[in-house]
Amino acid sequence: PAAPTAGSTSAGQSSSASGGWSTGKASAYSLGDFGVDSYTANGSILTDSSMGVAVPAEWAYLLGSTVEIAYGDIVVTAVVNDTGGFLRYGRALDLQPGVWKAFGFSTVNDWGVRTVSWRIVG
Numbered sequence: 069p070a071a072p073t074a075g076s077t078s079a080g081q082s083s084s085a086s087g088g089w090s091t092g093k094a095s096a097y098s099l100g101d102f103g104v105d106s107y108t109a110n111g112s113i114l115t116d117s118s119m120g121v122a123v124p125a126e127w128a129y130l131l132g133s134t135v136e137i138a139y140g141d142i143v144v145t146a147v148v149n150d151t152g153g154f155l156r157y158g159r160a161l162d163l164q165p166g167v168w169k170a171f172g173f174s175t176v177n178d179w180g181v182r183t184v185s186w187r188i189v190g
Contacts, residue, residue, distance in 0.1 A: 088187045092160030094137070096168045096179040097122070108150035114164060119146045122162035124155035134190040137167065139182065144170045145189070161186060 099106060099116060106114040108122070110131050121137070123130050133148045146167050154162055159181065168179040 089138070089185045090160070090187065091183060091185050093158055093181050094121075094139075094161040094163055094184045094186075095154060095157075095159050095181045096163045096165075096173075096176045098165045098176050100176070110149045112149045114150075115166075117166040117169070118164035119144075119166040119170075120149040120164045121146045121167060122150035122152040122154075122164075123148050124160070125151040125153055126155055127151070130188065133188050135161075136187050136189050137161065137163070138185040139171045142171055148188075 099114060108114055108118075108120060109128070112118070112120065114120075121135060128151050130148045131151070135146055135148055137144050137146060144167050146164070150162070150164070152162050161184065163179070165176075168176070171179070173179045
């Protein structure tokens with residue numbers, strides 16, 4: 069299925085649903101943020117190639133869900149395996165290294181905070 073186009077670097081959050089897709093802000097995190105042997109909320113080990121995402125702690129019921137994330141013309145499938153306290157900053161997702169690298173970024177700082185489209189698929 070075709071994903072909506074998303075790709076902005078401005079801060080803040082807006083949400084809209086179209087064909088099951090929502091649009092919102094996504095930040096990124098990596099091992100450097102926590103040190104070695106970092107674990108996610110579901111007990112997975114965070115690695116340099118982890119294909120997971122964190123959702124706001126208020127959305128912990130989504131743990132274990134599969135999510136599609138679209139940025140530009142790329143759609144990545146990841147697992148919701150972590151939570152965080154970033155909803156208050158207007159962000160819907162926090163991407164692990166394998167996800168932001170799949171979008172073509174080489175560092176957390178290169179990604180920053182960007183607008184993505186996302187939907188829960190399982």
